[in-house]
Structure formats: structure tokens, C-alpha cells
Amino acid sequence: MGFKSHSSFVNALLIFSIIFLGLTSARDTITSSQSIRDSETVTSSDSVFKLGFFSPDNSTHRYVGIWYLSDTNVIWIANRDQPLLDSSGVLKISKDGNLVILDGKNHVVWSSNVSSASTTSATAQLLRSGNLVLQDDTTGQTIWESFKHPCDAAVPTMRISANRVTGEKIRFISRKSASDPSTGYFSASLERLDAPEVFLWINGTHPYWRTGPWNGRIFIGTPLMSTGYLYGWSVGYEGNETVYLTYSFVDPSAFGILTLNEQGKLKLVRYYNRQKTSTLLLQNSGCDVYGTCGPFGSCNDHSSPICSCLSGYEPKNPEEWNRQNWTSGCVRKEPLKCERVKNGSEVSQEDGFLKLETMKVPDFSERLDVEESQCGTQCLQNCSCLAYAYDAGIGCLYWSGHLIDLQKFSTGGIDLHIRLAYSEIQSSSSRGELHVSKRRNKGLILGVTLAIGTVILAICAYLAICSCHSQKRTVKHSDEIPIRRVTEVQKQVKLDELPLFDFEVVATATNNFHFGNTLGKGGFGPVYKGLLSDGQEIAVKRLSRASGQGLEEFMNEVVVISKLQHRNLVRLLGCCIEGDEKMLIYEFMPNKSLDAFIFG
Structure with missing residues (x-):
């Protein structure tokens, strides 16, 4: 009898232990009656994120942080500026409802510091998003969350935001070094809220880099976004006050960690099904540093030197400029009409605009609520307007101060259209006409050469055919190789039932x-929306001649893409190859960008 009761007690103890261990292993909360010691962790319900104590590489200091999969992927740190010197720390909820870290002497090292925290009881929970939230047990309201107090890393659904009324901002701040996670020298924040941009700052006061304005799809000063590497971003609004930027993935198996490192560079690490797939380090060039060429100076990485004055401007300090110190920038050569009128000069000619293509627009833009056709007219009527630009997603932008960055x-x-005095416009036009006349001469020479070449080829073809008939053999000529390759590849594509579009059809569409x-634009070239004669909407990717892709590589790519079918991939309808033109024709997806489907 005694043995039987002992056996029942052991079984009950085992069942209790299993249930207890199961509960503790899946624990994702800290209650008012619980604490976390240095060797313990809290785990999100999907076992992806953990909250606990860790030490960075080459450091013995202890910090409380949240990490993804392992503590080498820390996404948030509580006490980044108040490290523990040993492993005696404790994380708990204090009597006033705040989340606190205590050292071995029971001193508060760090606190969530919510003044309105509940004095009764609160619960901290680590969510599946990686967000640690502190909730009032009585009301169920969230009174504090880690996502609103970020460090140097951003993950999906995390926000960087700014309130246009209070000026309050959620910003990201780099570490000092890999072994020292304390507040570093670089920070990221959302600025210029009428056309939002992300700025990187040095010591919180000096601009270091900016993305350019958001147009509803990409930041127009960040060409890499057009390639699809940085897809998934969106800007949102809470009422009329708060503007925020966040990113997410359509596929729940995808994940990313974007870090602002100690050198002011952005690093994106991507995961799929919890496996690391890629690491992208966004290297800043000399031109990316804010205001490198000073006011009215333009930067070009592919030029030497990288800085030049805008057309119609000259160096403010030629001696400094020649020493490649460009910070003083440039000044206007000829005064504008308004200035000449103000000085009592006789004025008969209006100012004009010079178009600069593929530009990162200057800082401090203002917006006008007018159509594209009126943008330049409105700028010309305003004496203080020095430049304008138009983007379909943003509208009319204009600048009235120094054109910087x-x-x-x-x-x-x-x-970007910059305003110049009439004499400067005439000067620019003359240079343009000279360029055009040179191109015309080249065109004439090229036309004559092609005509002669065509006659010679016709004669050669005739002789080759005669030779073929008389000798009953095939003559192989090196000039035939490209034609043969095109034919072979076209047959291959036709076998896969992929239509070849005529150039005229695509041009009309x-x-x-x-x-x-x-x-949009990418490394491949521009993408155009089109409408076929049967009413079908298409998206046309037109290969840029600068892409360096040859016909054979292009056709191989067509064959590969034509075989791909996936719900997240936009359907390839066909291609067009005529002369130098190489194009891919996709079905058009309304309300979303082409790259969002191609990459996402």
C-alpha cells in the first residue's frame, strides 16, 4: 500500500515537473512577482526572440538585450549606457510598475522610467515581432515598449517617426564600437515632414547623409531603392501630427535587421526561414557626404575632381576650390532679372531654366500644389525661386535658398531645373547647338558609312549565293554569327510560347x-507603363545601352524568366529585340510598383 502511494506521488511529481518545465521554457512574460537573473531568458512564443543578459565581443560588461536567434544578433539594449560590471544583475518589475535592472547591491541601474506607470501591477511581454511591451494589468494598456526606444537596429514593423507639433522623434543611434554598445556618434531621424527624408547626423547636430524626399514608393535621392535591394519600406501618418517610416516583408518567412553602425554606414542582413541569406553594406561615397561641394556645387562620383559649380556659377573662393576644399561653394556669375530690376538696370529678357538630369535634388525643398505644366511658370513668377523639380509621387518642388547637397x-x-539669367541660358544653348551640330556631322558620316557598307554586304551576299550554288557547300562568314545566334535564341523562345513584340507596337503602347x-528606373534601365491596342496594360523594361548586357545574355535571361511562375512574381508576356533595342514586356500590376512584385 505504501509502495503504491509512493509510486502515485512520483508520477504526480513527474507530471507537475513536465508541465512546469514546459511552461517555464515557453515563458514570454515577466510579472510583478517574477524576475530574470543573469543566466535566465524570456522567449517569444515562436522561439525566435530572446530577452536576457549578454556581453558583446571582447567585453566583460553585462547588458540586458533582445536578440534574434542568437545573442550575436542583438536588436535592442536596455542599459547600453549603464553596463553591469558582473553577473549579479536582475531584471524585474518594480513596485511603481516600471521595468528595472538592479545590480548586486540592489541599486537601480536602468529603468523604463514611465512616470504614469501603474502602482498596482504590470506585466512585460516579449512579442513575436521582437517588441518588449509593458502593460498595465488593470487597464490592459501598453504603457511602455522597446520599439519606441530603439538603439542602433531596426527590424520589420519598427518605426522611425517625428511629430510635427511636439517635435518628438523616435531616432536610431549607433554604437561607439563593436565591443562598446553605448551611445555613439551617428544617429538617424525623419526630417522635412512635408516631403519626408531620412537624415543621418554626426553628434545629433551636423547632417552627414540624407535619402532625398519620399515619393510614395522610394526615396528619390537613393538610387539603390530602385534596384529592389531595399524594398518593403512605407511612410505612414497618424492624424496630421505624426509621420513615420517602417518596413515589412510580404512573405512571413522573410526577416531583416538594418543596423546603423559605428562608422555611420547602414548594414542590412536578410534572413529566410531563419537562415541568413545576404548581407548588404551601404557604402557611402565622397558625394554621399552632406554638402560636400558647398552651396550651388554639384557632386559626381565619376568625375575628377568630384565637385563642379552648376552652370551659370563659379567658385566663391577659387584658391580654396583649386585645393579641393569645396565647402564654400559657388556664386552666380550673372544676376537674375529681379536683381537687375532692383538695381535699376534696364531689363528686356526673362530668366530661363537649364535642365539637369538624374539628379539628387537639393535639401530644403518646398512644395507647390500645381500641375507639372505650371511648376516652372510658378517658379519663374517668384523672384526668390532658384530651381524647381517635379515628381509624379510628390508633385511640384521648388527651392528659394542655397541649393545644397x-x-x-x-x-x-x-x-532638376535651375534658374539662370537670359545671357547664361543663351550661352548654354550655344554650347548645346555645338554639341548637336557635332552629333549631326557624326550622324551624316555614320549614315554614309552604313550606306556604303550595305552596298558592299549586298555584293558579298550575291557572290556568296552564287558560290553556294556552284560549289554546293555552305560558306561560313563571321558576320553571319550574330544573325545565327539571334535566330537560334528566337526559336528557343518561340518554343516556350513567349511572343516577340514589334518595336512599333511597344513604342505606340x-x-x-x-x-x-x-x-521607375533601375540598373537594367527605365520601366514604362503601356497600353496595347487590345486594352491590356503592360510594363516595359527597356534595356539601357549603358547596362553592358549583350544580346545572348539578354535572351538567356528571357528564357529563364519565361520559365518562372510564382504568385509573387509578375508575369512576363514577351520581349522585343530590334536593332539596339532590347525590352522585356510584363503584365502591369495596378497600385503597386513593378519591383515590389519582381523582388517580393
């Missing part, structure tokens, strides 16, 4: 590749 891109950016039909 301009950059010339090889792809991406938008057209896109209104001769009109700028107004542009959906």
Missing part, C-alpha cells in the same frame, strides 16, 4: 516612351 547620378534621381509613362 546636389549630386549627379548615373541612374535614378529626377530632373508607351506613347513613344514618354516621360509621363515612366514607372
Whole structure:
């Protein structure tokens, strides 16, 4: 009898232990009656995120943080500026309802510091998003959360935000070094809220880099966003006061950690099904540093030197400029009409605009609520307006102060129209006409050469055919190789039932590749929206001659893409190859950008 009761007690103890261990292993909360010691952790319900104590590489200091999969991927740190010197620390909820870290002497090292925290009881929970939230047990309201107090890392659904009324901002701040996670020298915040931009700052006061304005799809001063590497971002609004930027993935198996490192560079690490798939370090060039070329100076990474004055301007300090110290920038050569009128000069000619293509637009833009056709007219009527630009997603932008932080891109950016005195416009036009006349001469020479070449080829073809008939053999000529390859590849594509579109059909559909039909630009080239004669909407990717992709590589790519079918991939309808033109024709997806589907 005694043995039987002992056996029942052991079984009950085992069952209790299993249940207790199961509960503790899946624990994702800290209650008022619980605490976390140095060797313990709290785990999100999907076992992806953990909250606990850790030490960075080459450091013995202890910190409380949240990490993804392992403590080498820390996404948040509580006591980044108040490290524990040993492993005697404790994380708990204090009597006033705050989350606190205590050292071995029971001193508060760090606190969530919510003045309105509940004095009865609160619960902290680590969510599946990686967000640690502190909730009032009585009301169920969230009174504090880690996502609103970020450190140097951003994860999906986390926000960077700014309140236009109170000035309150959620910003990210780099570490001092890999082994020292304390507050570093670089920070990121959302600025210029009428056309939001992300700024990186040095010591919180000096601008270091900026993205350019958001156009509803990308930041127009960040060409890399057009390639699809940085997809998933969106800007949102809470009422009329708060503007925020966040990112997320359509596929729940995808995850990313974007870190602002100690050198002011952004690093994106991507995961899929909890496995690391890629690491992208966004290297800043000399031109990316804010205001490198000073006011009215333009930066181009592919030029030497990288800085030049805008057309119609000259160095403010030629001696400094020649020493490649460009910070003083440039000044206007000829005064504008308004200035000449003010000085009592006789004025007969209006100012004009010079178009600069693929530009990162200057800082301090203002917006006008007018159509594209009125943007330049409105600027011209305003004496203080020095430049304007138009983006379909933003509208009319204009600048009335110094044009600072301009950059010339090889792809991406938008057209910037700078205001010049009439004499400077004439001077620029003359240079343009000279350029055009040279091109015409080249065109004439090229046309004559092609005509002669065609005659010679016709004669050669005739002789080759005669030779073929008389000798009953095939003559192989090196000039035939490209033609043969095109034929073979076209047969291959036709076998896969992928239509070949005529160039004229695509040109008609896109209104001769009109700028107004542009959906975006990438390393491949521009993408245009089009409408076929049967009413089908299409998106046309037109290969840029600068892409360096040859016909064979292009056709191989077509064959590969034509075989891909996936719910997250936009359907390839066909291609167009005529002369130098190489294009991919996709079905058009309304309300979303093409790259969001291609990459996402």
C-alpha cells in the first residue's frame, strides 16, 4: 500500500515537473512577482526572440538585450549606457510598475522610467515581432515598449517617426564600437515632414547623409531603392501630427535587421526561414557626404575632381576650390532679372531654366500644389525661386535658398531645373547647338558609312549565293554569327510560347516612351507603363545601352524568366529585340510598383 502511494506521488511529481518545465521554457512574460537573473531568458512564443543578459565581443560588461536567434544578433539594449560590471544583475518589475535592472547591491541601474506607470501591477511581454511591451494589468494598456526606444537596429514593423507639433522623434543611434554598445556618434531621424527624408547626423547636430524626399514608393535621392535591394519600406501618418517610416516583408518567412553602425554606414542582413541569406553594406561615397561641394556645387562620383559649380556659377573662393576644399561653394556669375530690376538696370529678357538630369535634388525643398505644366511658370513668377523639380509621387518642388547637397547620378534621381539669367541660358544653348551640330556631322558620316557598307554586304551576299550554288557547300562568314545566334535564341523562345513584340507596337503602347509613362528606373534601365491596342496594360523594361548586357545574355535571361511562375512574381508576356533595342514586356500590376512584385 505504501509502495503504491509512493509510486502515485512520483508520477504526480513527474507530471507537475513536465508541465512546469514546459511552461517555464515557453515563458514570454515577466510579472510583478517574477524576475530574470543573469543566466535566465524570456522567449517569444515562436522561439525566435530572446530577452536576457549578454556581453558583446571582447567585453566583460553585462547588458540586458533582445536578440534574434542568437545573442550575436542583438536588436535592442536596455542599459547600453549603464553596463553591469558582473553577473549579479536582475531584471524585474518594480513596485511603481516600471521595468528595472538592479545590480548586486540592489541599486537601480536602468529603468523604463514611465512616470504614469501603474502602482498596482504590470506585466512585460516579449512579442513575436521582437517588441518588449509593458502593460498595465488593470487597464490592459501598453504603457511602455522597446520599439519606441530603439538603439542602433531596426527590424520589420519598427518605426522611425517625428511629430510635427511636439517635435518628438523616435531616432536610431549607433554604437561607439563593436565591443562598446553605448551611445555613439551617428544617429538617424525623419526630417522635412512635408516631403519626408531620412537624415543621418554626426553628434545629433551636423547632417552627414540624407535619402532625398519620399515619393510614395522610394526615396528619390537613393538610387539603390530602385534596384529592389531595399524594398518593403512605407511612410505612414497618424492624424496630421505624426509621420513615420517602417518596413515589412510580404512573405512571413522573410526577416531583416538594418543596423546603423559605428562608422555611420547602414548594414542590412536578410534572413529566410531563419537562415541568413545576404548581407548588404551601404557604402557611402565622397558625394554621399552632406554638402560636400558647398552651396550651388554639384557632386559626381565619376568625375575628377568630384565637385563642379552648376552652370551659370563659379567658385566663391577659387584658391580654396583649386585645393579641393569645396565647402564654400559657388556664386552666380550673372544676376537674375529681379536683381537687375532692383538695381535699376534696364531689363528686356526673362530668366530661363537649364535642365539637369538624374539628379539628387537639393535639401530644403518646398512644395507647390500645381500641375507639372505650371511648376516652372510658378517658379519663374517668384523672384526668390532658384530651381524647381517635379515628381509624379510628390508633385511640384521648388527651392528659394542655397541649393545644397546636389549630386549627379548615373541612374535614378529626377530632373532638376535651375534658374539662370537670359545671357547664361543663351550661352548654354550655344554650347548645346555645338554639341548637336557635332552629333549631326557624326550622324551624316555614320549614315554614309552604313550606306556604303550595305552596298558592299549586298555584293558579298550575291557572290556568296552564287558560290553556294556552284560549289554546293555552305560558306561560313563571321558576320553571319550574330544573325545565327539571334535566330537560334528566337526559336528557343518561340518554343516556350513567349511572343516577340514589334518595336512599333511597344513604342505606340508607351506613347513613344514618354516621360509621363515612366514607372521607375533601375540598373537594367527605365520601366514604362503601356497600353496595347487590345486594352491590356503592360510594363516595359527597356534595356539601357549603358547596362553592358549583350544580346545572348539578354535572351538567356528571357528564357529563364519565361520559365518562372510564382504568385509573387509578375508575369512576363514577351520581349522585343530590334536593332539596339532590347525590352522585356510584363503584365502591369495596378497600385503597386513593378519591383515590389519582381523582388517580393
